[in-house]
Amino acid sequence: MPKPHKADRHLILDIDGVLNSDQPGDLAFSESRDNHVFRIESSKLLLLKELVEKVNIKRVTLCSNWRHHFSEEEIRSILASALGNIPIQSQKNRYADDAADDKYFLIATSIRNDEATLVLEDFDFGISRVYGLLYYCVESSKGLTQEHVETIVSTFDTRIDLNILAADSEILPLPDFPTDFK
Numbered sequence: 001m002p003k004p005h006k007a008d009r010h011l012i013l014d015i016d017g018v019l020n021s022d023q024p025g026d027l028a029f030s031e032s033r034d035n036h037v038f039r040i041e042s043s044k045l046l047l048l049k050e051l052v053e054k055v056n057i058k059r060v061t062l063c064s065n066w067r068h069h070f071s072e073e074e075i076r077s078i079l080a081s082a083l084g085n086i087p088i089q090s091q092k093n094r095y096a097d098d099a100a101d102d103k104y105f106l107i108a109t110s111i112r113n114d115e116a117t118l119v120l121e122d123f124d125f126g127i128s129r130v131y132g133l134l135y136y137c138v139e140s141s142k143g144l145t146q147e148h149v150e151t152i153v154s155t156f157d158t159r160i161d162l163n164i165l166a167a168d169s170e171i172l173p174l175p176d177f178p179t180d181f182k
Helices: 042-055 072-083 099-110 146-169
Strands: 009-013 027-033 036-041 059-062 116-121 133-137
Touching: 009 042, 027 042, 027 072, 036 042, 042 072, 042 146, 059 072, 116 146, 133 146
Parallel strands: 009 059, 009 116, 116 133
Antiparallel strands: 027 036
């Protein structure tokens, strides 16, 4: 099985609780849709851009309820200032019964063993021991902060290298899930 290479970087991104907070500042995006207000703070987008550049993210999977309310094109446009032309995937899962199962399924099926993966979430799904995965949980009331970015940037390579070393003796396989999304 191939080991993650430092150039192969994948971000699994939640939006609510990561790119916004309980104390919203200047909003880069705000829209009411389906009886919910969707918003992203400008400062959080700048932090995401810094993180994406410093960690060298090459692919993004959206693990957010936003993917049920916005098309991939809309999401790409909303996040363009932070992600540029990085490919964004926002699959919907027809097998999950609730939002938590849906997100867990998406996270587990989006991970590839040939990539180093960062999950940026505000809820701990308990899957941080998967090979090549750095699971970083932010406090939803504050969202992504400069401290989070600095911690992730300073520990990402070390954590991935430790996972590679652990995988030399025991590779933690990914679960088998159906991959036909609707």
